[in-house]
Amino acid sequence: MKTHTALLLTAMLLLSSVRASAREPVEDEGHPIPAPPVPDPVAFVVPAGLYYVTDTYVADVVATSEATTIYSTTTAHESTGSYARVIDTVDTGASSPFDGMAFNGRGALTNGQALAGTYYENFVLTASGYVPVSVVFFQDDSETRHLRGKPTSTAAPNASATAAPVVTTTQRRDESAAPPATEQQVPIAPARPTMRAGISLAPDGPMLASAEVLRGRLVQFWPRVFADDVAVPIRSWRLLSAQPDRISAGRGSTQPFAAQWIRMPAPGVNWSLRFEIFSEVAPMERLEAEISVTLRSPALVN
């Protein structure tokens, strides 16, 4: 009887059991939880031919000198933090797929032909990359004509100009003279900045060729890049050679390089740090910077 009762109770327990929702402690041992997939960082696409703008558009200028009318563009030497690239160079009368896209338009000669010049596309750097913002046409053309009577001068500043164009006129009546040679001007384009790289001991400090460092002290070194003496953001840096006992990282971007020396060098020997740096202005241009480090330790003087 007891045996039957026990079997009955066991059967009831088994039939009425429910699945436990508790975690099995050893269930996932040996099977590491896969990390959630991290999307690859979006490739930072740099448009080809991009450079940092150091001369910005001011106005279109039409100047007449004797029988020659010159169509040019004035610029101001300033950096607005934008970037640009050449997208098309057109000859006189030639059409371009960018006609009508430039905010300053494309003028024409007196015979109706479109002016020669260069189209530039302007970019601004955002967190998502280089974003095109506008197209500008740098006119660069001239025409010569035989005049009878009073010479004329015209100035055709564009409506979007922010400064008055420079117009030079000359009144002369020696029309029998041979027409002046037409000078083909080089298009006014933003100059490529001169890049310099160096190391400083503060985020906005000057670049130093050498520095004295106390033994055991954690010192931060800031790779810096200057474009025409203007500080520009760093895209990345990498430590090429060094002898510190402890370092923060071998590469980085906006963070400084931190180093600490414990071992003293032999007398007269200086450590040095050499970096490879890429800037946001010229991401493809590899720059190198080096700083000599003289390690010193507080000591008693006899």
Place this chain on the structure above:
Amino acid sequence: MRQDEAGTAALTTIVMLPLLLVVLVGVLEMGALRAVAHRAGAAADLATIVAVGDQDQLELALSGKLRLAADAADIARDYFARNLSATVPALGASADAIAASADIASFPTAPSLDPRTGARYDRPTIRLIASIPIRTPGFAALLMPAVTTVTVRSVSSPR
């Protein structure tokens, strides 16, 4: 030993014992004095070394050169008092008073000339000269000064 020789030995002992005690007390007190003076000197050394570590970070960022901070002398004085506090029972004045009266000079740039000692420093330097009054009760028992003053000197620089 005969009885007359025993009497001579006792007499010699009675005569020489005070002299031996005087010599013994003097030697012990001199040893204690030297130990305290050594500890005071170590306190001064550590204070100047700590002060040398107090560098002007702005100057370092601008020129890359080590230069003592403006408060380096105060740092040395503060740490000198702290270091002396462990020796206070043997001192004839408080640690703060001794540190306050210490002649501590900072030479933040180099080269520089110490007007007091005439020394020339090739590095930014901290110099400390202090008079340390030390209790000498053994000397007092021998009718000598109860406090003996010793002078400690410490000079540190980053080298």
